[in-house]
Amino acid sequence: MAQTVLHKANTRGVADHGWLKSYQSFSFAGYYNPERINFGALRVLNDDIVTGGMGFGEHPHDNMEIISIPLEGNLQHKDSMGNTATIKAGEIQVMSAGTGIYHSEYNADPENPAKFLQIWLFPNKRNVTPRYDQILLNGNDVKDEFVQILSPNEDDAGVWIYQDAWFNMAKFNAGINKTYTLNKEGNGVYIFVLKGEVEVNGEKLETRDGLGIWETASFEVKADTDAEFLLMEVPMKF
Amino acid sequence: MKKVEILVVGTNKPIMQTIARLVNENERWLAVIANNYAEACSLCDDRELGLVLIGAGLDEREEMELKRHVSATRPELPIVKHYGGGSGLLFAEIYQAIG
Numbered sequence: 001m002a003q004t005v006l007h008k009a010n011t012r013g014v015a016d017h018g019w020l021k022s023y024q025s026f027s028f029a030g031y032y033n034p035e036r037i038n039f040g041a042l043r044v045l046n047d048d049i050v051t052g053g054m055g056f057g058e059h060p061h062d063n064m065e066i067i068s069i070p071l072e073g074n075l076q077h078k079d080s081m082g083n084t085a086t087i088k089a090g091e092i093q094v095m096s097a098g099t100g101i102y103h104s105e106y107n108a109d110p111e112n113p114a115k116f117l118q119i120w121l122f123p124n125k126r127n128v129t130p131r132y133d134q135i136l137l138n139g140n141d142v143k144d145e146f147v148q149i150l151s152p153n154e155d156d157a158g159v160w161i162y163q164d165a166w167f168n169m170a171k172f173n174a175g176i177n178k179t180y181t182l183n184k185e186g187n188g189v190y191i192f193v194l195k196g197e198v199e200v201n202g203e204k205l206e207t208r209d210g211l212g213i214w215e216t217a218s219f220e221v222k223a224d225t226d227a228e229f230l231l232m233e234v235p236m237k238f
Numbered sequence: 239m240k241k242v243e244i245l246v247v248g249t250n251k252p253i254m255q256t257i258a259r260l261v262n263e264n265e266r267w268l269a270v271i272a273n274n275y276a277e278a279c280s281l282c283d284d285r286e287l288g289l290v291l292i293g294a295g296l297d298e299r300e301e302m303e304l305k306r307h308v309s310a311t312r313p314e315l316p317i318v319k320h321y322g323g324g325s326g327l328l329f330a331e332i333y334q335a336i337g
Contacts, residue, residue: 027330037330060253062294064321097321099294100250120321127294 002201002216007036009208012047019054023047025192025210039190039212040236041163044120047208049113050075055106061097065121065161067150068093068105069230071194073114079103083132090140092149094159098128117192117230122238123162124152133159137169144176146231151183166233172198172223180231181218188214188236196227205229241268242288242336246320247278247304249295257293257320260328267332275300279307282315289336291320291328 013024013031024031025045026038037043043064050056055075068075074088079095080102087093095101107114138157139147149158150167158167166183174196182189190212191198193205199222200211213219214236221229246257246269258269270285272278275296282290282304290308292301308315316335320328 029329032330032333034334037334060250060256062248062250062253062321063319097294100253102252127297 002219003214004201004203005039005212006203006205007210007212009206009210012208019051020056021049023208038122039234040188040214041122041124041165041234041238042119042190042232043122044118045190045192045210045232046118047115048118049115050107052107052112052114053110056104058102058104060100060102061095062100063123063126064097065123065163065165066095066097067117067119067121067159067161067167069117069119069149071115071117073112073116074108075114075116076106076108077103077132077134079132081130081132085134087134091134091136092159093134094132094150094161096123096128096131096162098123098126098130101130101132119232121161121163121165121234124164124235124238125162128162135159139169143171144173144178146170146178146180163238164235168231168233169228170221170231171228172196172221172226174223174225174227177220177222179218179220182216182233184233184235185217186236187233188212189219190232190234191221192230192232194228194230196229197224198222198227198229199224239266241266243268243270243285244332245270245272245278245281245285245287245290246293247272247290247296248293248320249273250293253293257291257328261332264329275304278304282308282312287312287315289332290315290317291332292317293320
């Protein structure tokens with residue numbers, strides 16, 4: 001029988017640094033909740049709003065898969081591998097930190113805020129050579145389907161990472177009901193609602209709610225309103 | 239107040255320094271750096287450590303050997319992995335390990 005864990009939006013950690021407002025689904029920085037460290041290999045899900053022209057100065061990571069999904073605005077990326085790039089809504093950025101990287105992320109717009117999801121996954125391989133990639137997502141206009149944006153496979157849709165994880169973005173019209181079938185036994189899925197209201201396994205989710213579901217091969221997602229959501233399938237044991 | 243000594247192990251020196259700085263921001267903790275497997279084993283033997291944080295750079299065999307060494311000599315000493323230090327992620331892992 002499927003197991004679930006519900007994280008209502010208003011129970012997330014909140015950090016307000018003036019230039020950054022961050023809503024944290026799992027323990028991060030000053031937010032520590034021993035009940036919310038990770039969901040399987042998913043360690044960080046931050047819903048960040050960065051003031052115009054401000055951002056994260058250069059800082060290091062190692063042995064972590066770091067995915068950024070801009071929701072509004074632009075982010076200016078620089079890293080120790082020599083990459084300089086701007087990412088915007090409709091794109092996805094991935095870094096495999098491996099043996100260690102330094103990077104900075106700034107809101108490229110001096111006036112308007114940038115909103116983005118910052119997602120970290122534990123890798124299935126340590127000490128890899130650091131890598132960076134960003135792509136424009138296909139299927140941004142697709143409705144009522146799960147659109148894959150990340151996988152473990154270099155030749156598959158979306159970006160790839162060092163983990164047996166699959167991410168799908170979905171934009172459903174009200175009333176649409178679809179079955180999500182997991183790619184790998186032993187994985188679970190964390191559903192994060194970006195807009196609207198959906199039902200998963202009988203649980204009603206509203207905007208920015210998160211639901212983890214595991215010990216199941218598939219489950220149904222029903223949109224109660226027009227809705228957008230992200231499904232993150234990750235190993236529960238890693 | 240005696241500080242909890244935390245051994246930070248890894249081969250990327252700038253990252254080690256960042257980790258140490260973040261650890262030392264907590265007045266109850268004191269970071270001790272080991273830049274390789276041999277140093278880590280030596281410091282585990284010589285210091286009254288409260289935690290070992292393993293970062294990038296040790297190969298799988300060295301990680302296993304370090305865990306085996308600690309298990310044999312200081313079985314109560316927790317070992318956890320860390321992931322850079324650009325954020326407070328590190329703190330949750332430390333709290334989980336030593337409370």
